[in-house]
Amino acid sequence: NGVHCPEVNGYSCMLRLDAQEPSPTRTLKPGAHATPSPTPSPTPTPSPTPSGSPEPTPTATPTPSLTLQLDANPHDAPAMVNSGDTDVTPTALVSLRATASEDTPINGYNEVDFILPSGQIGGRSFAVQLFHESTGRRNRHTDTFIGSFGKYTTTDTTVQFQLSPPQVTIKKDETWLLVLYAIETPHATSSPSPTATPSSAPSPSPSASP
Secondary structure (H helix, E strand, O other): OOEEOOOEOOEEEEEEOOOOOOOOOOOOOOOOOOOOOOOOOOOOOOOOOOOOOOOOOOOOOOOOOEEEEEEEOOOOOOOOOOOOOOOOOOEEEEEEEEEEOOOEEEOOOEEEEEEOOOOOOOOEEEEEEEEEEEEOHHHOEEEEEEEEEOOEEEOOOEEEEEEOOOOEEEOEOOEEEEEEEEEEOOOOOOOOOOOOOOOOOOOOOOOOOO
């Protein structure tokens, strides 16, 4: 069902990891019939364990958890990498940091919905970039660029991205950073037509002397 991010100044998000990628609906042609699934064969009943050999106790595997921190209009977000040939500087709208309590593998298809305040969608294009963040001396952050994603859909207040990075593992206590960038769409302005300047009337020719 996804993980809800905290709300900050009207900005929020929904994160779905290892989600099921939407597949096109298969339709049957007229007269066609769906093939029924085979009936599963009965599972054999296991034989009882001899009383002299106790069964091993299974080892409990810790359940990983993610800690999410969302910042609106972040001042410390890295500049967008490879923003393209544009005179408009991309604006970082949202930064989302994820820290794992245990090693957490992320496979395949993921989705993230960025919920924005009203009026933030129109006249813009969007991109999301993924960074690995490390902290050095004096708490200085180093953001290593991982990848950029530009496939998204929008509603009045939501930008949804479909993320399919290669298989990665968020190591314990590592911080991964998602940044949502907005690029203003330039509006074409037509230059006004030049106003015709009226020509000055010709001065009368001097009359000839008799």
